[in-house]
Amino acid sequence: MDNDFIARTARHFDIPGAAAGVFHAGREHHFSHGVTSVENPLPVNEDTLFLLGSITKTYTATAIMRLVAQGRVSLDASVHEYVPELELADGRSFTVRQLLNHTSGLDWGTLVDTGEGDDSLRRHVEGLAELKLIGATGERPSYSQSGFNLAGRIIENVTGQTYEQAIAALLLEPLGLGNTHFDRDAVMTRRFAVGHEKGEVARPWRHWRANNPGGGIATSIADLLAWARFHLGDGDGIDFSEMRRPTAALRGSNLGDAIGVGWFLRTIDGVAAIGHGGSSNGQFAELLIVPSLGFAVVSVANQGPDGIPFNQAVVRQALAHFAGLVDRDPEPLPYNASDADEVAGGYDNDAMVMTIDDTGSGLVLEVLIRPEIRAAAESDLPADHAPFPMALLPRDEYMITAGAFTGQRGFFTRDADGVIVGVDLAGRMFGRV
Template sequence: MTFSPAHWQSRLDALRAAHHVPGATLAVFADGRIHELASGLLHRGTGVEATTDSVFQLGSIAKIYTATLVMQLVDAGRLDLDAPVCEILPEFSPAGAPGADRAITVRRLLSHTSGLTGDFTYDSGRGDDCLADYVRAARNVALDCPPGTAVSYSSVGYSVLGRIVEVVTGRTWDQALKERIVAPLGLTHTMTLPEEALAFRTAMGHLPGDGPEPEPAPAWDMMPRSAGPYGRVLASAADVLRLAKMHLDGGATADGTQVLGARAVAAMQRWEVDVPDRWTVSADGWGLGWSLYDWNGVPGYGHDGASVGQYGYLRVVPGADVIVVLLTNGGGARRLYADLFRELLADLAEVRTPPPSRRPRTRRPST
């Protein structure tokens, strides 16, 4: 089905208003082209309008950037997926059963099967040593389950992966991201630090207020710099789509530059573990970074993200050559995503997404 900008602009406007989302940007790859739409306001207090080049906080979609960095190093033979993390970071020693530290591997961090608990928020400052300090501070973080036994979604694990990138490359995570992903892909509206966002139209998060419309959050950015590898990337919807398009194209850019090897791209999308509880994690399975979906036999991958009052959604349907990215700044963002993606994916990729109440499948699809 051909993408109709006028039709989808109308649907974005209507659904955004119906679900009280202040502003949203949408980027869609279909028909071999990138289509960009915007709707509403970046900030209800100032009245600044959302535009297609507006920058939003991506939340956990940042994990795909970190996973891509890690897999570049694996692809180059500089990192072993199955190496114990403690061999790379001797200071990494989570609390748990004896030997648990050696059972936590790079692969298990990427696939959220390390057993590490979900969150450990620690402000280790703005210095270039912030991730090193974070990993030292997290040495006694508890395990939710023994490594390799279940999905235990862990942002902690991705900060550890970010530190691994630093140790292997000799660059900060932020620098590695700019040099190894942002620059090769020509991502002009992607950054990691709040002061870098001042040059762009930037979305403000919104939180529930007294009425039906959400109100601007009390502060724009509440995450420490050490949150970068798991949640602190800012970007336009089209820039997020260009990262996903590189993965869709076997790791190559539009000019043929190989940012990531095709085998590494395939490994990231390979089913590593089932997700039996879709209420906790919106996925059917997990690969190496990507959340994986089985839409009634149609495979896909993507990731969700959330920060304070900002929410992002990324879905890829490789069989249909379709990518959809939605970035929002509050209100009923998840309802907007569910309604809009249900219509978009059905129209563009003949995908029937399940209603939110559907119980998940608990077995991986046949290959």
């Protein structure tokens, strides 16, 4: 793997700018290609800042584990112990661990801008009383952005600092991650990438501050690889083995086979790995670590929707080239009219609507942002994607077979009578309409 591979793959997926890093056999390898923006182009290098999206969740979870190591937080204590102001629709309670492994029962999140002030996270948590609850606590994993924003509020209340100040004090400063930022004023004075959607600059650059704990970090490929190397070390008092212990199983998921504390866990070619992906408005990131091999790979790209398959191609090439591991997609089942008819129909959640159509020779999946959400948005939202061909897999699972999300997996949920009542996509639940 070299810069030529990065360049060829970026051209194949029409990515304006990308960077990748590998740590293997005690050495770092950096790769970069393209430009930061099609409107104001600067060359991408190892110090260019990219938004990490949900990879930020690994920083939030690790900060919680630092507080656990200091005896200030317990993973098995109720979140209400640290956030007494929290109110939810059914008055439920869940532990810090259940928050960090997405089994709290909270839906994905809210789309309310609570401003850029130091009270933004507090105000976001106040709004969780309106958040939909998708299941009983501990019943099943369902990916929740607001859940990790709530974890950020735990950090604020325990430390007495803003979330961003606490992350700096607990992690960034001790680790020397001087090119990792939340503050736009810090980002704009450095070289940074902007997102793109189908060749056009995506605006806004990032959304509101309250989403920082779940997705607000901007960092360079060099700093992100340093973050990965930290998680290959002894933890400096943080119990990394606890973070890597399976706490909730996943079905039909590209995210992994199980969730630990802040990490998705999976087996690649028989070897245990941990990782997390992230997306923001036209920017995509991927981080994968194989602890037993002392191996890590990171990849970032600034174009949607094909930033996802670009990062997957880079990660798979790095795994094969440096670690000798092959990451394969499962084989789909042949088309069956009866099975197709059973899953075809409409599904939705608070943010999106999904339609699965049976064409008579195959299945097609389409996901659209709800029209009322688009109408109410104060800024442009990403464009909807064209429908994707899909195929069924064994055990009520499925896989996208073409397009930007090729290889994306999910599964169907049945009720006690065996009737399909929901579908999961990217860790998010859609109920049948």
